[in-house]
Structures are given as structure tokens and as C-alpha cells.
Amino acid sequence: MKFQIPSKKTGYYPEVISLLKSIECSNTGHSELGLNHPADVFYFSFLDVIDSAVRLLERLSGDALKRKESHFYVPDNLEDYRVDIFNLIFFSANFIEACQSILKSVLHKDEKFTKASREFKDLTSSYRAHVSKIINEIKHKHRRVRPFSSSWGANLVVGYYIEGVLPGGTLGADPLIHDEFHGMRTGFSLNRNIPYHLINTYFVSSGLSSVLVKYSGLCRGECNHIKPDRIDKCFDMISNLPLLFFPDEIEMKVPSVKRNKREGFSLEFPSGRKIENRKPHIMNISLSQRIGLQARSFSPPYFRG
Structure with a gap:
């Protein structure tokens, strides 16, 4: 998937918003469903999604700068990342469901809705599976977001794992979400995870647009007068993230947000960009871990005992 922003039609917003703004209120079922107009x-x-990413990026960029200024710096407020990380995951999942509600509003009395909904779910199945698995584990099994950092030299990589229950009642990265890597528990780096979520948000939007055009007959218009809000700031900060990943992520596809030569940004996943720390290196892991009344042991990520 590849996107260029801003677009001529809708600026920094996904182009589907031009379809939604053109809908007359009387032509949707949003009132019957107790929803806002599909555009809203x-x-x-x-x-x-944008606001939660900006808050996370502001915290991350501040800590990364402090590490460059002092190679001994390690964030002592890692738990402060927890809510911002959760919000990014939650609002990303909520955005997918919002797009599903939009389809229902627009096609509320149309027999095509079932087919359109199924096609949208198929288009977004990979990303939907990723975020819904995390949200379901948190909601139904009371999992927690556990931030941690890795550092070496002037480099700082902040990430997280979803804490689950390992054999013997040990706390550690939930095996239903995180794969093992050479016998080590793993996590998600924010350097990779934030652009992954944001690029997929545009991909989901593109999927919604194609399904609406196909099944509703809506036509695109222009609405590039909408202010970019904090979207341009968000992608400016993402484009400055270093391609420093955790060991297992080095073997994964690379999401890329890159500043264009003239204006705006290129969003691409997978991209051909080169990861900066492909060679093996030692890194120090720091985390804040709360043990339970009965669960008295934990297994840290990227640790081979």
C-alpha cells in the first residue's frame, strides 16, 4: 500500500471524506442508528487516532533527544507511556468499527449492505485481526500494556508488550499476541508500531472509499479547504523516527513515512527502506513491572536466560 499526502482533493485527510461530506442528511440512516452524520x-x-499518535510521539521524541544529549539517560517514567499506547491501539480499533458504522448508515435500507460489509471486512482483515486480538485480550482477559525501553550508545527505542500469563503463572508477553524469537519474548517498538497504525488507518479509509463507490454510487468531490488540524505535525514527527527496531522486527516488513522533496509525505507499507540496526548489537532493557499477590515472577522481553 502506498499513499501521498496531502492530496489535491482532501489535503491531509483520506480521500473518502470527500464522499462522506457530499451525502445529504436525508439519504442516510444515521439518525435511526443514533449516530452522527457519516462524515462526522x-x-x-x-x-x-491522530491525536493519540501525536501525544505518544511528543513523549517519545523528548526522551530520544535526552538520550542523544546524555548516553546515560533512560526514561524513569515508562509507565507514563501506558495510557498513550493503549489509546493509540483503542482508537485504531475504534476507527475500523466507525468505518463499519458508516457503511451501515449509508446502506441502511439497501440489500447490498451485507455484501459491502463483507467486502470491507475482507479488505481490512489483516489489520483488523491485529488490533482486535489485542483489544479482545485486554477486554476479556484483563491484559495490560507494559512499556519498556532498549538503549545502546546514543540510541533509545521505546516499545511495549501486552502482558499475559505464561506457563507456571509467570507474567510476560502474551503468547497469543507476541511470537517468540530465538527463545526470547518479544514486543512492539514504537518506531515501527506508530507508522504501522497510521499507514493502516489510510489503508482502511481507502477500503471504505472503494466499497462506498462500488455499492452506493456516491461521487467524490473536493474539500481540500479542511484544516489539517494536527495531521501534518503528526506525520512530520513520524518521518523523523529512526528506523531502529527490536531484533525480531528486523526480519519484518518496514512501514515508512517519508517526507517528500517538494511537499507532504509518502506513506508506504511495505517499503524498501533499510533498517538502521540490522547488525547484532548489545542493548540494555529497562522496564517497570508490577507483580501480583499470587503472580510473583515475570519474564522480561528480549532476555535469554
Whole structure:
């Protein structure tokens, strides 16, 4: 998938918003469903993703700068990342559901809705499976987001894992979410995870657009007068993230947000960009771990005992 922003039609917003703004209120079932107009459902849920990413990026860039200034610096407030990370995951999942609600509003009395909904789910199945698995584990099994950092030299990589229960009642990276890597528990680096979520948000938007055009007959218009809010700031900060990943992520596809020569950004996944720390190196892991009343042991990520 590849996107260029800003676009001529909708600026920094996904182009589907031009379809949604053109819908007359009387032509949708949003009132019957107790929802906002489809354009506003999209607008609010999309900006929730952007705002949560900006808050996380601001915290991350501040800590990365402190590490460059002092190679001994390690964040002592890692738990402060927890809510911001959760919000990014939650609002990303909520955005997918918002797009599903938009389809239902637009095609509320149309026999094509079932087929359109199935096609949208198929288009977004890979990303939907990733975020829904995490949200379901948190919701139904009371899992927690556990931030941690790795550091070496002037480099700092902050990440997280979803804490689950390992054999023997040990706490560690949930095996239903995180694969093992050479016998080590793993996590998600924010350097890779944030662009992954944001690029997929545009991909989900593109899927919604194609399904709406196919099944509703809506036509695209221009609405590039909408202010970019904090979207341009968000992608500016993402484009400055170093391609420093955790060991297992080095073997994964690379999401890329890159500043264009003239204006805006190129969003691409997978991309051909080169990871900066492909060679094996020693890294120090720091984390804040809360043990339970009965669960008295834990297994840290990227540790081979």
C-alpha cells in the first residue's frame, strides 16, 4: 500500500471524506442508528487516532533527544507511556468499527449492505485481526500494556508488550499476541508500531472509499479547504523516527513515512527502506513491572536466560 499526502482533493485527510461530506442528511440512516452524520463519524474517529499518535510521539521524541544529549539517560517514567499506547491501539480499533458504522448508515435500507460489509471486512482483515486480538485480550482477559525501553550508545527505542500469563503463572508477553524469537519474548517498538497504525488507518479509509463507490454510487468531490488540524505535525514527527527496531522486527516488513522533496509525505507499507540496526548489537532493557499477590515472577522481553 502506498499513499501521498496531502492530496489535491482532501489535503491531509483520506480521500473518502470527500464522499462522506457530499451525502445529504436525508439519504442516510444515521439518525435511526443514533449516530452522527457519516462524515462526522469519520472525522471524529480519524482525529482520535491522530491525536493519540501525536501525544505518544511528543513523549517519545523528548526522551530520544535526552538520550542523544546524555548516553546515560533512560526514561524513569515508562509507565507514563501506558495510557498513550493503549489509546493509540483503542482508537485504531475504534476507527475500523466507525468505518463499519458508516457503511451501515449509508446502506441502511439497501440489500447490498451485507455484501459491502463483507467486502470491507475482507479488505481490512489483516489489520483488523491485529488490533482486535489485542483489544479482545485486554477486554476479556484483563491484559495490560507494559512499556519498556532498549538503549545502546546514543540510541533509545521505546516499545511495549501486552502482558499475559505464561506457563507456571509467570507474567510476560502474551503468547497469543507476541511470537517468540530465538527463545526470547518479544514486543512492539514504537518506531515501527506508530507508522504501522497510521499507514493502516489510510489503508482502511481507502477500503471504505472503494466499497462506498462500488455499492452506493456516491461521487467524490473536493474539500481540500479542511484544516489539517494536527495531521501534518503528526506525520512530520513520524518521518523523523529512526528506523531502529527490536531484533525480531528486523526480519519484518518496514512501514515508512517519508517526507517528500517538494511537499507532504509518502506513506508506504511495505517499503524498501533499510533498517538502521540490522547488525547484532548489545542493548540494555529497562522496564517497570508490577507483580501480583499470587503472580510473583515475570519474564522480561528480549532476555535469554
